Amino acid sequence: DAGVIQSPRHEVTEMGQEVTLRCKPISGHDYLFWYRQTMMRGLELLIYFNNNVPIDDSGMPEDRFSAKMPNASFSTLKIQPSEPRDSAVYFCASSLNRDFQETQYFGPGTRLLVL
Amino acid sequence: QKEVEQDPGPLSVPEGAIVSLNCTYSNSAFQYFMWYRQYSRKGPELLMYTYSSGNKEDGRFTAQVDKSSKYISLFIRDSQPSDSATYLCAMRKGAQKLVFGQGTRLTINP
Numbered sequence: 001d002a003g004v005i006q007s008p009r010h011e012v013t014e015m016g017q018e019v020t021l022r023c024k025p026i027s028g029h030d031y032l033f034w035y036r037q038t039m040m041r042g043l044e045l046l047i048y049f050n051n052n053v054p055i056d057d058s059g060m061p062e063d064r065f066s067a068k069m070p071n072a073s074f075s076t077l078k079i080q081p082s083e084p085r086d087s088a089v090y091f092c093a094s095s096l097n098r099d100f101q102e103t104q105y106f107g108p109g110t111r112l113l114v115l
Numbered sequence: 116q117k118e119v120e121q122d123p124g125p126l127s128v129p130e131g132a133i134v135s136l137n138c139t140y141s142n143s144a145f146q147y148f149m150w151y152r153q154y155s156r157k158g159p160e161l162l163m164y165t166y167s168s169g170n171k172e173d174g175r176f177t178a179q180v181d182k183s184s185k186y187i188s189l190f191i192r193d194s195q196p197s198d199s200a201t202y203l204c205a206m207r208k209g210a211q212k213l214v215f216g217q218g219t220r221l222t223i224n225p
Contacts, residue, residue, distance in 0.1 A: 004158075043159070043203060043215040056212060091158050103149065104213065106158030 004107035006092050012113045018080040021110045024073055025094030033104060034067055034077050035091040043091070049075065050097070082114045118142050121204055121216030130225050134191040138204035138216045141185065145206040145214075148180050150189045153201045153218065162202070163189065194223045 005024040013019055025032045033048040047057040052069045060067070064083070069075040079086055089111050093104040121138045128134055136150075147166050151159035163178040165171045165187075171178045179188040187206075191198055204216040 042217040045212065045214075048212070093158070103161045103164060106160065108158050109156075 004092055004094055004105055006090075006107040006110050008110060009108065010111045010113075012115065013082055014115050015083055016081040017114075018078065019082045019086075019112060019114075021077040021090050021092075021112070023075045023077070023092030023107060025075070025092070026105055027073065028096070029094035029105075030097050031095045031104075032069060032075050033093040033095075034075070035093065035106075037089045037091060037109070038087075046077070079112075082112075084114045087112055087114050116141060117217075118214050119204060119206060119216045122219055123217045125220040125222060127222045127224060128194060130194060130196060130223055132194050132223075134189075134194050134198070134221060134223075136189040136191075136202050136204075136219050136221070138187050139185055140187075140206055142206075142208060142214075143182075143185065144208045147207040148178070148187050149205040149207075149213070150176075150178055151203045151205055151215075153203060155200075159203055196223045196225050199223045 004026055007022045031050055034046040035043050036046055037043045044059055046059045047067045048055055049069045065079055067077045089109045091106050091109045093106045095104040119138055119140045150163040152162045153159040163176055165178045165180050168180050168182045175192045177190040199222045201218040201220045203218040205213045207213055
């Protein structure tokens with residue numbers, strides 16, 4: 001299995017531009033998670049899906065952030081408009097769920113720099 | 116106050132030393148405890164997973180949970196330069212929502 005796939009791996013954009021991050025979870029996994037990691041705040045959960053349905057988006061910082069999961073093999077995280085404080089590494093993770101015993105498998109991350 | 120507290124370090128020790136990494140937490144609802152290892156410019160990967168108080172050993176790694184003190188530890192014996200990474204503790208409450216510590220950056224010097 002190729003693991004969780006994220007694209008792009010690096011993104012540099014200017015303030016005000018729209019940014020779209022993409023994720024392909026491990027085939028067969030029920031859950032998909034979007035995290036953000038910064039030096040100041042560590043690893044934060046933004047939103048997670050179960051069977052393509054958003055379950056908890058309480059970590060999404062504000063309305064500029066949106067996430068979709070149109071099918072079991074694809075998800076996007078969009079920032080519009082982007083701001084310099086959005087600069088971070090964004091991770092996607094996926095997991096099975098069997099009595100909460102399964103763990104989350106992380107992708108390599110997308111390094112976002114907003115100038 | 117954060118739900119999970121972890122000293123960010125950095126921590127630097129000589130090769131072969133025993134390393135102790137720790138986290139404290141405030142929410143007694145946490146039931147499942149994990150340690151993730153994150154190499155530079157990579158995603159976190161699960162290292163150890165425990166449920167309930169006590170010790171769990173896997174090779175050179177031992178995870179310890181003390182629910183009464185709300186304290187978890189990861190011990191690394193005979194540390195190697197390849198163990199140099201950031202170690203994040205994580206805890207689960209409810210269904211699938213992990214709460215992470217800040218991460219401790221560890222360097223093992225040859």
